[in-house]
Each structure stands twice: as C-alpha cells, then as structure tokens.
Amino acid sequence: MMVLGGILSGFLRGLVRNRSNLLWMVLLPLVFLLVFIGIPERSFHGTLVGVVDQDHTPVSGAIAQQLARLPDTRVQAVNAGDARHLLQTSQVTVILTLPPGMTQRALAGQPLRLGWDVAPDAGAASGADSSQLALDLRAWLTAGETAVRAATQQHTTAAGGPAAERLQQAFVQGMARAAATGTVLQPITRLTVSGQAQTTDISDAQRAVIGLGLMFIVFTVFGSTGHLLQLFASGSWDRLLASPTPRWLLITSYALCFFIVGWLQYAILYAGARWLIGVAVPLGAMQVLILTLFILAICGLALCVSTLVRSVELHMAAGSFIAVATSMLSGAYWPVDIEPGWMQHLAWFMPQSWALQGFRAAAAGLGFTSAVWLSVGVLAVFALAFFAAGVLRLSVSRTRI
C-alpha cells in the first residue's frame, strides 16, 4: 500500500504541477462545452415570425397571439416597409401579412388570403418548421371560419343576425380550440418508482456532453499514459523494475493512476456541464458502471499503444487520432443513425458507441434490461481484452536502461 500510495501521490502531484494538463483537462473541455453545447443551447433555434398587421382588429391580434403561444416560435410585429429587408437579411424566418379588411372578409364568410413569405435562405429545418406552421395556421383559420358560420346560422335562426363583436369572438374561440388540439400529443414520459416523470431518452445536449466526456477521457488517458514513455526514456522504469517492488504492483499502481485521471476528466466535464451551461447528465449506478468499464478499456488501449510507440509525441498523436476518429464513428458528435450504413457497422467496434448506448438506455430508466446489460457486457469485454493486453505488453516489454 505504501508503494501504491507513493506512486499515486507522486503521479497526481506531477499531473497538477504540469500547466499543460490544466489546459488539456480543464480549460479545453470547458471551452468545448461552452462553444459546442452551451452557446447553441442558449441560441434560439425555432421559427421567428414577423407579423405585418394591417387589419388591426381583435381577430388579427388573436392570430398573432396564437402563433406566439406555439413552442419554438417567436412573433415580432413589423412594419410593412421593413418586412422585405428583414426577410432578405434572415432576421425573420417568415413574414405573415394580415391584410386590411381581413376580418370583414372572415365575418362575411369569404375565404381569407393572408401573405406568407419565407426567407430565401431558411435552412432545411427552418423551412420544414415554417411549412408546418403554415398548415397549422390554415387549420386555425378554417376552424375560425367554421365557428363564424355556425354562430351566424345560430343567430340567424334565433334573433335575426349576430353583432360583429360576437362573430369576431366566435372566430377567435374557434381558432383557439383548433390550436388547443395541437397540444394533445405530448412527449412520452414514464413514471419512476419515486413518481417522478422521466423522458425516454437523453436530450441532444446531454448526449453531446456525454460524447464530449468520452472523447476527452480518451485524450486525457492517452496523455497520462504518455508518462510511461517518459519513464522508459529517463530510465526511471528500469529503476522501478530493479527495486524490490513486484512488477505487477508497479503496473497496477500506474494503471490505477490512469484510471483515476479518466474519472477526474469526466468529473470536470460533468461539473462544467451542470454548473456552467446548466445541462445535467444522469449519473446513477449504471452510468458509473458503464463509465468505469469504458475508462478501463481506454486505459488498456493506451497501455498497449504506449508499448508500441517510441516517443510521447507519437503516443499523443495516436491518442488524438483514436479520440477524434472513434468519437466521430460512434456517434459522440451526432446521432449514429444519421451515419451511412458502413459507419454504423464500424461503430459496433467502438467502446464509445456502447458507452453512449448504455447511457441512453440507463437514462431511460431501463435499469436492468437487456439493452443496458448488452452495453455493459460489450464494454466489459472491451475492458477485459484491452486491459489484459495492455498490462501483458507492459509486463513483457524489454527494459531500456
């Protein structure tokens, strides 16, 4: 235990005293969190609708208010003169023009013709959103027109014709009822034992944080196992082997150091995501198990590589390549479903993809089901194979006095 403690404290002291480690383990991950997850999360991704209200009636006002109530939609009142410029400069996604006399036509039972102009460079997502919005709007207007017709018939038979205000009210209420039906479909949730609602999947932001965490674990573990190459080069490894401390204890102690560094890296990202950008990633017992197996697998892989290369620079280059390439293939940057088939097949061989899959299944509350255990099992195989290979290679590698 003295040797283990000595190696651990010496290693961690050296880690903290190396300023470049602060850059790699703390500053860079936090910058990545902010730039790639924090800022996009805070930006508005929905549809920005510019409303040119030339009618100025309760009906036209109600249309604008109804639009504003939609999720992922913002409404901005604009002048007719500015509308074109705002659209061309993409400051709004859509311009909705409510022409003068619109309400009169609606109350007279005539079909409504509204202006609907979409920005020319609206992206695919925005374009799709605005098309859906146009359909929703058309449905509301139809519902409003139907409500007006019903009110007209009712009042015609009862009292010889309704007042204009009453018809306007009928239009607005009909439209509101139609809009309300649009909220019938909610995201599926399930209740946990404690009674808390839980969504069935992790959010995009959570997935990105986990992906970033897994990638930085690879970077950091490779960076720290590069320490072994420094020990080889300086002759310190030979000096350690020439001591009475058994070789297995030396290797285990250093492997534990690298394992702790991997966890430390994830903890930094976890805390950064929670406190810096407000994204809380689930971390239950199953996620801890998944991460532990993943870090063990990466430690083993890094140990293997450290015995194959001759310099710290080569080791770090290999680590960077593995971190970036496997993260891309395994869906750490984007959902693996959008990758081509051959890339999805390759992802089966990446520990990250199994770790991500395990995280998602565990976050869905699927604690002890086959989906989670499959990920855990595959990661355990990766961990066992890589770690055994790494330790074996390190223990038989030639001394270099």
Place this chain on the structure above:
Amino acid sequence: MVLEARSLSKSYGNKRAVEDVSLTAEPGDALGLLGPNGAGKSTTILMLVGLLEPDEGDVWLDGRSIRQDPRYFRQHIGLVPQRIALYERLTAEENLRFWGRVYGLTGKALAAQVEWCLELAGLTEHRRERVAHFSAGMQRRLNVAVGLVHRPKLLIMDEPTVGIDPQSRGHILDTVRRLNAEGMTVLYTSHYMEEVEYLCRRVAILDHGQVIAYGSIDDVRRLAGALSTVRLTLPEVPEDALAALRQNLTLRNVVADGNTVLFQTQEAGPAIARAVQVLADHGLHPARIDVDEPNLEAAFLHLTGRRLRDGGEEA
C-alpha cells in the same frame, strides 16, 4: 564474496552482445567496468541487476542466485542509471521519499534516509525545489543519492558523471569513494579513465561483449607494456596523413580523435621526430605535442586499438 557473475552470455537475435563474462567483487571492493560503446557494459549491468535474463550463466549476491532469489538482489543493489531517472516535477525531497517507499522504507527510517541522502548529495538547501529547475550537476547528484536511499550493499553506477560540471563530478567521485571506504561495494562504469583510476582498485575491460582484461589497475596498466601515448594536436587530420603515419612500423595504434592524432610507441623522442616529419610532408605542423606515460588509457588503446570514447552503439 559479495558479487559473483559466472559465464554470462546474452544475444539479441543473431548478435552476441555479451559472451562468457565472469566478474567477482569482494566486500568493500571497487570494480571498474570499462569498454567502448557497444562493448556490452550496459547489457552486463542489466543482467547483474536482474532486468535482463542471461541466456547462459548466473549471478550470485552473498551466495544467493539471482534466478532463485531475485528479490534479495533488488533489495540489496543500488542502481544509478546513466540517464537522469528522476521525476522532474517532484522536488528533491519528494523524489527521495518516493524512491525510498519503492524500496520498502517507511516512517522514521524513511525520513532518516531522506535526510542522509540530501546531505550526501549536498542538496539539503534545495530539498523543496523541483528537479526540473536543477542544474545538470544537481540532477546527477540526486540521481546518485536515489540509488543510495536504501543503503545498498552493492552500488552499480552506469556512467554517473556524464555531462556535468567539474564541481559536481568531484562531489560524486568523493562521495562514492567515501562510501566505498566505509564498506560499500561499488561497480563503476565510465568513459573517463581517470575516474576509474581514482575510484577503483580493480578493473575489467570489455570489448565486443568479452572481457579482454581483468585484474588490479596496476596489472591492467602493465598490459600496455612500456608504451607511451603521444598526442599531436593539428589544424586538421586528413586521411592520407593518417595513412602515412600508420605505415611507420614504430608508431602503434595510430588513431584520430578530432584534431588530435594519438599513437603509442616504445621510445617517444625518435617516434615524435618521425611523425612530425611525415606530417610536414603533408603540409601539417603540430600546434601541440603531449606525451603520456603508460596508464590505463594506454592499456585500453593497446588492447582494443580504440580510444574509450570512440563512437558506436551501446548494446
């Protein structure tokens, strides 16, 4: 007898790095191991400390075989590698504590040994400074101190004074000599003949993996006979001038070392006159002429036909 190595042999692939090397060291002995690069010194040391298993032969420490009791070897041998085998982000004291723990020291024994080593290395005042900020000499001194932290019976030093200032070199040599006088057995390899002559009573010369001379310093010196070593310092040493010198049968072991030509001879005076004449024929005039009486370097040159610091890869 503290150390006995008998018929050690080791090959790397088809290359025979060490062949039939036998050495002994008595308690309190100081044995020098000399040889040019690639002679097999480091391979021999690796086998002596148990980092490399010999193909043939065995090593005994206090009568215990390294094959049967490797832990005893590791507990009682102190290794000072040629490179600075330290943790440069740790302080001198932290390094000594770390290595002390690796050697099984704890508590007061560890603290006492750390103090002793710091004092021995002359680094007590710098104990809280990181090794990365040390001069090369200070690093070398700490490198030696780490090899002593567990007070080994046998100290094996592989060129411990490479690339340091004369003060640190002198400090290391004096320290090792004092420890040896107090009873510690020392096995010392170096490129510097004068260091071996200063520290050691016996010497083994290795060349091409074999021991070519082994005995007391005086015995090995005598192997060179009465040959003196002459050094002629020239502006340059062209190959044709060197070839002309080698044709003269009275000049033996003619080699070039930078701008210096070395040769050995029975009678220095007439030989120098002949050599100066040959060089003059090639338009060369020595700026300086030095004559060394028979010494270890002369013996080495005589035995191997090479200077100790000639180039080549170490096995």
